[in-house]
Amino acid sequence: MSSTSQKHRDFVAEPMGDKPVTALSGIGEVLGKKLEEQGFDKAYVVLGQFLILRKDDDLFIDWLKDACGANSKQALLCYSCLKEWCDAFL
């Protein structure tokens, strides 16, 4: 398995609580700001969108690219981060 980043590991290690959306792996300052403008100010709101799309990878990645202009790599990181979190805590 390819190694994961520290951000990913930190996010997946505990319940997300009130963490901001920039705590998600793949979402940095710029993307975080764009998401906040659309109303996704906390990580759990993005989680909500992820769950509404039934955890589907293609749809979530497409949505993320569309919503904040992420590239494929960033969207994939975010998806895998949320997926793993759901597997561990949901």
Added chain:
Amino acid sequence: MAYLSDEELRRQLKSFGFCPGPISDSTRKLYQNKLQKLCSEERSKARSYWTPRAQKQAFNHTEQPYDSLRQVRANSSSPLHRTRSRIRTRTRTRTPSFQGDSDESEEEYEQQSWRYTTNTEPLRRPDWQERCQNAARRNVFLERQLSRCLVACTIGLAVLLVWLVYVKTVGLGQSGDVNKNIQLLAVDCKGKKDSFCAAEENRLQMQLLSKLYNFLAEVAGDLLCGNPSKLKNKCVCLDDIKTYFSVFYPEYLDRMDDSLLTVLQSRKDFGIRLVGEDVNTPVTAVEEIHCLESTHPYMSLWCRLQRAVVIVVSRLFIFMLALLVLWGVLVLLRYRWKKLEEEDQAMYELVRKIIGAVRDHYKDWDQGLEPIPYVPIPHIRDTLIPPQNRRRMRGIWDKAVEFLASNESRIRTETHRIAGEDFLVWRWTQPSEISDSS
């Protein structure tokens, strides 16, 4: 397509085997794009002609670009599969209410869902087993083609050989022409010089020559076919011939010189060559004749066959050599493939053991028997491979580690410092107890 209602959109997505979540403002556009993509995929698949093998290969190949995606999906394969099977049973129970068109869509749905699950869902067996089988299948197929080719070549060459032998056998046989020259009518005549007697004389000479021919041919044949009477030369001395005739055919003896003269002067081919003292100069007078030899040796069938086989084989030598080389190559290739397969098997066995060992370590940690959740790679190696095999299995171990790094999603490779030394470690990342394929 952009003006479909939510219900219609949902129904169409379901007909492709894809189950959408709630369709709201934020998700509507996504589902519309998805439907468009599915429609165009359907259309392009219906147009192109795919053989079952090409299709299967394509399924294997379309996985490649989504490598990273697949790893992520592999983490969640089972829940996805469970939801799909639940959806399938749900649609089944709905058939009574929508009889006609939901039957159709159910069939289509099943077909599509099968195709969809093989396309997007990772293979139920581990990837590497499927790849191994494909490689083995390909090897066997190549091998079979090569064998078939060689068998056809061998049969063709054998037929050619037999035909050539037959041709040579016939060619080395007696030609009828010479004998025809010698056979004439039988009449009694002596001392007279009229034309009839001349013809008679001619006839007797021919008979003499015929016997001479047979004798010489036999001598030559004996010489060529094993030499049982230990002759040195197929050219028989004139004195010896006279001796022979005085024993067997005394009535012809006085005509010997005349016959020889006839042979000398005639342009027809009698099958008898007159050789003088000096081998190369042609003979012009009867007195110069030193010995006689046959130009058409008479050999038995067995002898002719042998000679024919030898000649044909020596000419076909090169082809047979090439054939032998090809057979040798095939044998070598087969041996090599077998060896490679054995190595692969050993590697997969080792990989299985490693997975078991890492998982056990994790379980121990879970129960509190181990202090750390990950285990260093060299420790696993030393646990699984006894010291006397470590050097021998180094290659297989390295291949197994590489395989795990790229193909196993439940084990993660990390770097940690343990007791002051940096180690590459493996961590088991599958938290729940899901039934395992191995």
